[in-house]
Amino acid sequence: MATTGYVIKSLINLIKIRSIRYASGITFVPSQADPSLGEISKMNLCQAINNAIDIAMGSDSSTCLFGEDVAFGGVFRCTVGLQEKYGKDRVFNTPICEQGIAGFGIGLAVCGSTAIAEIQFADYIFPAFDQIVNEAAKYRYRSGNLFNCGKLTIRATWGAVGHGGLYHSQSPEAYFTHTPGLKVVVPRGPIQAKGLLLSCIRNENPCIFFEPKLLYRAAVEDVPIGDYETELEQAEVVKEGKDITVVSWGTQLHVALDAAKVAEEEIGVSCEVIDLRTILPWDIDTVAKSVKKTGHLIITHEAPITSGFAAEISTKERCFFHLEAPISRVCGWDTPFPHIFEPFYLPTKWRIIEAIKKLIDFQH
Amino acid sequence: MLAKFRQYFIQTYTQLSSMLALRENIPSFSLRFCNTKSDFRINEFTDKYLSHRKAEFTEKLEIISSTYQPTIPIYRVTNSEGQFIDPNYDLDLTKEIAIKMYQNMITLHQMDKILYDSQRQGRISFYLTNTGEEAAQIGSTAALEDTDLIYGQYRETGSLLYRGFPLENFMHQCYGNAKDIGGGKQMPIHYGSSEHHFVTISSTLATQLPQAVGSAYAFKREKNGRIVLAYFGEGAASEGDAHGAMNMASTLKCPVIFFCRNNGYAISTPTTEQYGGDGIAGKAIGYGIHVIRVDGNDLIAVYNATKAARQMAMENEPILIEAMTYRLGHHSTSDDSTAYRSNEEVNIWQQNDNPIIRFRTVLQNMEWWNDEEEMVYRQKAQKEIMKAFLYAEKIPKPNILSMFDDVYKEMPKNLQEQRDELAEHLNNYGRYYPMKNFEGT
Numbered sequence: 001m002a003t004t005g006y007v008i009k010s011l012i013n014l015i016k017i018r019s020i021r022y023a024s025g026i027t028f029v030p031s032q033a034d035p036s037l038g039e040i041s042k043m044n045l046c047q048a049i050n051n052a053i054d055i056a057m058g059s060d061s062s063t064c065l066f067g068e069d070v071a072f073g074g075v076f077r078c079t080v081g082l083q084e085k086y087g088k089d090r091v092f093n094t095p096i097c098e099q100g101i102a103g104f105g106i107g108l109a110v111c112g113s114t115a116i117a118e119i120q121f122a123d124y125i126f127p128a129f130d131q132i133v134n135e136a137a138k139y140r141y142r143s144g145n146l147f148n149c150g151k152l153t154i155r156a157t158w159g160a161v162g163h164g165g166l167y168h169s170q171s172p173e174a175y176f177t178h179t180p181g182l183k184v185v186v187p188r189g190p191i192q193a194k195g196l197l198l199s200c201i202r203n204e205n206p207c208i209f210f211e212p213k214l215l216y217r218a219a220v221e222d223v224p225i226g227d228y229e230t231e232l233e234q235a236e237v238v239k240e241g242k243d244i245t246v247v248s249w250g251t252q253l254h255v256a257l258d259a260a261k262v263a264e265e266e267i268g269v270s271c272e273v274i275d276l277r278t279i280l281p282w283d284i285d286t287v288a289k290s291v292k293k294t295g296h297l298i299i300t301h302e303a304p305i306t307s308g309f310a311a312e313i314s315t316k317e318r319c320f321f322h323l324e325a326p327i328s329r330v331c332g333w334d335t336p337f338p339h340i341f342e343p344f345y346l347p348t349k350w351r352i353i354e355a356i357k358k359l360i361d362f363q364h
Numbered sequence: 365m366l367a368k369f370r371q372y373f374i375q376t377y378t379q380l381s382s383m384l385a386l387r388e389n390i391p392s393f394s395l396r397f398c399n400t401k402s403d404f405r406i407n408e409f410t411d412k413y414l415s416h417r418k419a420e421f422t423e424k425l426e427i428i429s430s431t432y433q434p435t436i437p438i439y440r441v442t443n444s445e446g447q448f449i450d451p452n453y454d455l456d457l458t459k460e461i462a463i464k465m466y467q468n469m470i471t472l473h474q475m476d477k478i479l480y481d482s483q484r485q486g487r488i489s490f491y492l493t494n495t496g497e498e499a500a501q502i503g504s505t506a507a508l509e510d511t512d513l514i515y516g517q518y519r520e521t522g523s524l525l526y527r528g529f530p531l532e533n534f535m536h537q538c539y540g541n542a543k544d545i546g547g548g549k550q551m552p553i554h555y556g557s558s559e560h561h562f563v564t565i566s567s568t569l570a571t572q573l574p575q576a577v578g579s580a581y582a583f584k585r586e587k588n589g590r591i592v593l594a595y596f597g598e599g600a601a602s603e604g605d606a607h608g609a610m611n612m613a614s615t616l617k618c619p620v621i622f623f624c625r626n627n628g629y630a631i632s633t634p635t636t637e638q639y640g641g642d643g644i645a646g647k648a649i650g651y652g653i654h655v656i657r658v659d660g661n662d663l664i665a666v667y668n669a670t671k672a673a674r675q676m677a678m679e680n681e682p683i684l685i686e687a688m689t690y691r692l693g694h695h696s697t698s699d700d701s702t703a704y705r706s707n708e709e710v711n712i713w714q715q716n717d718n719p720i721i722r723f724r725t726v727l728q729n730m731e732w733w734n735d736e737e738e739m740v741y742r743q744k745a746q747k748e749i750m751k752a753f754l755y756a757e758k759i760p761k762p763n764i765l766s767m768f769d770d771v772y773k774e775m776p777k778n779l780q781e782q783r784d785e786l787a788e789h790l791n792n793y794g795r796y797y798p799m800k801n802f803e804g805t
Contacts, residue, residue: 062582089585090585100577100607103571103605104577107577107578111582111583130605141770144548144770145547146546147558180771181772204773233776
């Protein structure tokens with residue numbers, strides 16, 4: 001009896017936690033896989049990533065997976081079962097030292113091994129900034145292609161999670177997009193995560209792969225179980241529209257889709273929503289084509305607005321004569337990522353809706 | 365076999381037993397039956413917390429002084445005059461290798477002089493000499509197999525020279541001309557050669573150290589019999605990357621040699637302002653990696669130490685060598701070292717402990733070398749260096765648009781556009797740019 005009471009109490013508490021955790025109001029919008037990719041299975045984002053690494057390790061015996069706490073399956077369970085399957089020499093823990101992890105990964109890749117390095121949170125990638133920006137990104141260039149670390153992929157959990165505060169919520173992609181030589185990729189769901197991660201691992205350039213941690217469990221899709229790759233540097237038009245182009249990536253893409261839905265139903269504005277997917281080098285053609293059609297552009301990301309990647313997208317001089325209104329950026333504020341104020345910090349769907357209204361009402 | 369014997373039997377008893385325990389692969393998570401709770405805890409601490417080092421409880425409150433352990437001694441074979449300390453010393457070195465090492469030291473010294481002067485004349489933009497550290501570089505590289513991978517810092521030109529990197533290639537790199545295999549992208553002295561297994565140098569200090577560990581791990585998995593040696597200075601050892609690298613090499617058991625050139629200065633900073641402990645060698649024990657400190661101006665000692673270290677590395681036992689030496693030259697052509705050290709100090713080192721003179725004495729005493737050979741070789745080297753130098757000077761700079769190559773394996777669209785933009789710009793404004801020095805666009 002007491003036990004039952006305890007269980008019920010716990011459940012009530014859990015519901016309370018849930019309501020806090022999803023304060024940012026993300027509604028995950030699942031995608032459909034290309035039917036030509038064959039048999040599918042339900043996977044959340046964690047499982048899709050695990051599946052991608054599993055396939056990568058199975059198809060290339062030089063592949064090693066390493067980082068803090070990956071051996072027992074990782075703090076987000078993305079690497080569960082891989083050590084048992086591939087052995088301790090291929091899946092192993094490292095000391096807690098991000099610059100060491102990145103440098104070690106470069107060294108493996110220099111000798112032709114495939115290296116999948118995990119940084120536990122993107123917030124903690126900064127100790128490795130020097131290794132990534134001064135070393136990994138410049139290896140091929142500076143040596144005249146005598147040496148390269150193209151077989152390095154760095155995975156890191158990324159983005160808001162409802163209660164991550166300053167150091168479990170950051171979206172540092174813009175820091176890296178200022179570095180020629182890197183590829184920076186952010187998936188929006190399990191199907192994509194698997195295809196894009198396999199592409200990153202097999203790509204001949206160092207890649208940073210950011211995994212939206214809010215979606216690890218919340219995002220479930222029917223993911224093809226086979227080996228497939230999703231092309232890098234290709235944006236995807238997730239929803240067609242004719243009045244406004246909305247560009248985003250990762251978790252925020254779902255916020256944008258949500259806002260587009262509301263805008264359509266309540267104010268009759270048709271939004272075209274584009275998932276950028278690869279942030280560096282980015283697919284300007286897909287975005288420009290859409291903006292030429294709609295004449296309006298909104299870019300939205302969780303990271304702070306000043307020098308965020310939206311600034312780069314909005315200054316491309318490709319659509320000047322097609323723009324009916326100034327380009328709008330809906331982003332995080334220029335503050336560190338706060339804990340208790342998260343619902344007010346994030347670029348919510350309401351802020352995107354407001355931006356849509358302003359664009360449509362814009363008077364020359 | 366002998367190396368194995370040394371490795372396992374010169375250890376103290378506790379280390380020996382723990383080694384054997386390791387070798388028998390007793391899983392560390394098995395709980396043993398113990399007589400007392402104290403025994404249980406000591407066993408736990410020993411097996412799980414202290415890398416199989418036997419700990420004891422003590423009731424004596426005693427804070428351990430940093431000088432608790434004796435200073436690590438400096439291994440040498442000859443004295444500063446080039447005499448064998450042990451008159452019956454059995455030299456483990458062929459005449460052929462000895463001569464090659466010596467000739468390389470001479471060549472390096474002369475090349476340094478010519479290139480240093482050429483920078484002073486404004487012919488190349490930058491240079492950095494190896495003066496005083498020729499033995500540390502060449503003695504260590506000579507003790508490796510040619511296929512062992514070397515990561516350097518930037519004062520290891522002698523290593524690449526020993527491996528047979530052609531003279532003109534050094535010059536092409538310093539001039540950044542069209543024949544530079546590095547594509548003319550980096551500052552002078554940032555050499556690299558995949559053919560000679562010498563990873564391209566970068567300016568960032570100590571970044572090569574965790575990379576060397578990763579490469580060593582790859583070799584270990586491939587079981588290809590190769591090891592990795594990474595050079596760095598005592599200043600770079602203060603970087604976080606050095607800490608990360610040694611710690612990872614230890615926990616991941618990598619076939620790597622960390623080779624520190626402790627030359628007393630990091631630009632203007634003396635070692636007293638760089639660390640407070642027993643040099644760099646003193647750090648190794650804390651990381652659980654093997655260590656030897658060697659007289660860096662004693663070519664034979666450096667060679668022997670590196671050869672023994674290579675044996676250890678082959679057993680996946682990482683090891684640190686600290687070579688004690690002195691930076692006789694300025695830090696670089698951008699530095700005037702008289703601003704922070706006296707000429708007198710430099711001269712005393714030059715007179716009392718010059719690695720080249722020291723080894724020359726050894727060779728002459730063994731009748732492997734004489735004054736005439738010295739003169740002939742110096743003239744020949746001088747001629748070859750000048751020839752390579754003048755040849756490289758005449759080669760035009762690379763194609764301007766190759767500036768966009770190798771950022772990525774393929775060229776992304778935005779880079780193609782930028783390349784075209786520059787080409788177009790040069791069509792219109794070429795007369796304002798140093799076009800004539802570069803290969804046609």
